[in-house]
Amino acid sequence: MTAVAPSPATAVDRLIHESWGFVADRALQTAAELGIPDLVAQGPTPLAELATATDTRPDALLRQLRPLVAVGALGLDDEGRYLPTETSHLLESDHPDTLRPWFRLMYRVTFRMFDDPMVSLRTGRPAFEERFGNTYFGHLAAHPEDNEVFHAAMASFTRRTARAVATAYDFTDAGTLTDVGGGLGTLVAEVLARTPGATATVFDLPRLAEPARAALAEAGLGDRTDVRSGDFFTAVPGADTLLLSWILHDWDDEQSLRILHNCRAAQDDGQGRLLIVEAVLPERPGDDLATSLDLVMLFGLGGRERTGAEYAGLLDAAGYRHVRTLPLASAPGMHVIEARTR
Numbered sequence: 046m047t048a049v050a051p052s053p054a055t056a057v058d059r060l061i062h063e064s065w066g067f068v069a070d071r072a073l074q075t076a077a078e079l080g081i082p083d084l085v086a087q088g089p090t091p092l093a094e095l096a097t098a099t100d101t102r103p104d105a106l107l108r109q110l111r112p113l114v115a116v117g118a119l120g121l122d123d124e125g126r127y128l129p130t131e132t133s134h135l136l137e138s139d140h141p142d143t144l145r146p147w148f149r150l151m152y153r154v155t156f157r158m159f160d161d162p163m164v165s166l167r168t169g170r171p172a173f174e175e176r177f178g179n180t181y182f183g184h185l186a187a188h189p190e191d192n193e194v195f196h197a198a199m200a201s202f203t204r205r206t207a208r209a210v211a212t213a214y215d216f217t218d219a220g221t222l223t224d225v226g227g228g229l230g231t232l233v234a235e236v237l238a239r240t241p242g243a244t245a246t247v248f249d250l251p252r253l254a255e256p257a258r259a260a261l262a263e264a265g266l267g268d269r270t271d272v273r274s275g276d277f278f279t280a281v282p283g284a285d286t287l288l289l290s291w292i293l294h295d296w297d298d299e300q301s302l303r304i305l306h307n308c309r310a311a312q313d314d315g316q317g318r319l320l321i322v323e324a325v326l327p328e329r330p331g332d333d334l335a336t337s338l339d340l341v342m343l344f345g346l347g348g349r350e351r352t353g354a355e356y357a358g359l360l361d362a363a364g365y366r367h368v369r370t371l372p373l374a375s376a377p378g379m380h381v382i383e384a385r386t387r
């Protein structure tokens with residue numbers, strides 16, 4: 046997000062301005078964590094009211110809110126009351142396209158993985174594990190609140206991607222679907238909403254079963270979906286079409302191949318379809334989603350973003366034929382990589 050300061054004129058001004066960019070980024074994450082956008086949603090709200098509701102000191106909170114007003118993430122009227130803006134609406138808990146959980150995950154976990162890049166740069170291992178004393182998914186298993194925020198964050202980010210997938214890809218002949226590592230069922234919900242009569246299975250770790258069932262029931266899809274639990278490193282439930290959305294980038298090549306081999310073993314020769322939904326790295330560095338996510342994967346999980354050619358290589362090694370890589374115009378940076386069982 047744009048940092049706080051008047052537009053810098055020279056290269057040195059711009060660089061100094063850039064060096065403080067994290068202050069506004071962190072302020073936005075903190076506001077999401079505190080629920081400030083929910084509090085101002087109804088209209089002008091005095092500082093004292095915000096401080097009481099968030100259990101913060103008014104003098105300190107004033108300073109935390111200032112960068113948000115400076116970048117237009119919050120409004121401020123002449124009486125010193127805070128107002129909602131287009132940005133703050135998108136961080137309200139009840140907004141249909143809310144990104145609040147995504148920013149809360151940034152606040153609680155993602156930002157902290159970037160504390161010590163040297164750990165990852167010198168060892169190749171996730172800095173997360175040094176900072177949190179556990180693997181990423183091990184940490185989530187041990188910390189229910191972070192786990193809940195993580196899965197809500199995935200759902201909040203994936204909602205837009207899922208709509209783009211369901212719009213850009215024709216599922217009419219896709220047959221039965223299983224979303225492997227499907228989380229709360231966000232992708233399946235968008236696909237089923239646009240594919241009358243289709244049914245799907247959401248497969249994920251056992252701790253996701255109950256919240257996934259609840260989310261799918263709330264979407265009115267309880268009778269068209271099945272939720273199954275297990276470990277995709279052991280086996281996955283078969284289907285005509287398997288979906289892997291934001292799964293392979295969490296893992297290194299060896300682990301990704303294990304998942305892909307298990308997918309391949311669950312599908313028939315010749316008929317099966319596999320759709321990988323991921324950001325795809327451009328051949329030359331660019332200002333794109335995959336370039337940023339790649340470092341999140343390095344520092345957080347030991348996974349990696351990949352180029353189209355690297356995905357095609359993994360698919361080939363697992364016994365799939367790469368068919369095409371489809372960029373998703375309405376979810377910039379995200380792609381559907383389609384493969385068939387030969």
Ligand SMILES: C[S@@+](CC[C@H](N)C(=O)[O-])C[C@H]1O[C@@H](n2cnc3c(N)ncnc32)[C@H](O)[C@@H]1O
Pocket residue numbers: 182199200203225226227228229231232248249250253275276277278289290291292295
């Ligand atoms: C980055 S999230 C992606 C979630 C969802 N597919 C999406 O696109 O938003 C990775 C998912 O993999 C699941 N997962 C991690 N390890 C797993 C395992 N060993 N077996 C099955 N699911 C696993 C997590 O619980 C999580 O839902």
